[in-house]
Amino acid sequence: MSIIIKSEREIAAMRQAGRIVATVMKMLKLYLRAGMKTKELDMLAAKELEKLGAKASFKGYRGFPASLCVSINDEIVHGIPGERVLNDGDIVSLDLGAIYNGFQGDGAMTVAVGEISSQARKLVKTTEGALMAGIAVAYPGARLGDVSATIQDYAESRGFSVVREYTGHGIGQEMHEEPQVPNFGRLGEGPELKKGMTLALEPMVNAGDWRTRLGNDHWVVFTADGSLSAHFEHTILVTDGEPEVLTVA
Numbered sequence: 662m663s664i665i666i667k668s669e670r671e672i673a674a675m676r677q678a679g680r681i682v683a684t685v686m687k688m689l690k691l692y693l694r695a696g697m698k699t700k701e702l703d704m705l706a707a708k709e710l711e712k713l714g715a716k717a718s719f720k721g722y723r724g725f726p727a728s729l730c731v732s733i734n735d736e737i738v739h740g741i742p743g744e745r746v747l748n749d750g751d752i753v754s755l756d757l758g759a760i761y762n763g764f765q766g767d768g769a770m771t772v773a774v775g776e777i778s779s780q781a782r783k784l785v786k787t788t789e790g791a792l793m794a795g796i797a798v799a800y801p802g803a804r805l806g807d808v809s810a811t812i813q814d815y816a817e818s819r820g821f822s823v824v825r826e827y828t829g830h831g832i833g834q835e836m837h838e839e840p841q842v843p844n845f846g847r848l849g850e851g852p853e854l855k856k857g858m859t860l861a862l863e864p865m866v867n868a869g870d871w872r873t874r875l876g877n878d879h880w881v882v883f884t885a886d887g888s889l890s891a892h893f894e895h896t897i898l899v900t901d902g903e904p905e906v907l908t909v910a
């Protein structure tokens with residue numbers, strides 16, 4: 662498999678898919694509050710996607726039962742929404758993929774429920790900052806390793822660690838295309854970025870150690886040491902100039 666360069670027509674479709682993801686995320690952030698069950702967020706996401714004429718990328722993907730991933734505190738990614746109730750002080754990572762006219766958008770964010778600890782606040786801010794730092798170097802001619810190393814350095818220099826076993830990815834007609842986009846790496850290594858590539862960058866940052874543990878449902882991924890974790894993701898387009906974020910409302 663090789664990295665797919667998108668045509669203008671494909672990019673236009675991906676802008677629409679990305680906008681839908683961002684629109685639903687914005688709505689979820691508004692609704693999210695203490696006392697809510699995580700399955701309520703999933704139902705909201707599913708309803709809103711349908712209203713916008715899109716399909717949920719995750720639903721049925723390798724058997725995943727929901728439209729939205731909801732991962733709380735020491736849960737890193739792939740949490741299945743259900744009866745769990747959100748509490749004041751939790752951090753909640755929401756991950757959503759949408760398919761529109763055959764093309765995919767993928768985005769994630771970590772949201773605070775009420776008042777959170779200063780460590781949690783710093784972690785969330787750092788993870789979003791790491792994503793934006795990675796995007797900022799995704800110019801044509803750069804190497805994929807430049808993106809990875811920038812994300813890693815941003816998180817580690819602030820005292821946190823980046824998850825190794827789960828990565829960002831190319832995205833297009835498929836949710837996961839070439840290349841994998843690790844959140845750690847070396848400057849100057851890996852494939853060269855070219856105009857027309859579409860990538861989902863998604864740092865998962867842990868307050869403690871980077872190691873992970875799979876939950877009993879074989880979906881949810883925890884930090885091995887029980888520390889907090891945050892997750893931000895955007896689908897982006899490599900252009901002639903500044904990288905374009907597609908998951909914007």
Ligand code: MG
Pocket residue numbers: 767768829830861863894
């Ligand atoms: Mg993704």
